[in-house]
Amino acid sequence: MPAGPKGQKRPADVIGNAVRVMRIATGEEADDVQDHGAKAAKILGAKGGKKRVANMTPERRAEVAREAAKARWRKTSDA
Secondary structure (H helix, E strand, O other), rough: EEOOOOOOEOOOHHHHHHHHHHHHHHHOOOOOOOOOOOOHHHHHHHHHHHHHHHHHHHHHHHHHHHHHHHHHHHHHHHH
């Protein structure tokens, strides 16, 4: 059986995988997904973002927001 991206075992074929998903959904089989420290990374990332905003001037925050909005609109208009 091949390993998934987080090391979990999963069936090699599509039908076997569909059966596994159905068993997990109905509660016949346990879903053994493990979280390896992602929570700590989220907490530290949030702290860094708050600290960055606290150190910015209102003018710089507005500039960053404008650049982000332009990037979002560019992304949707290209598609």
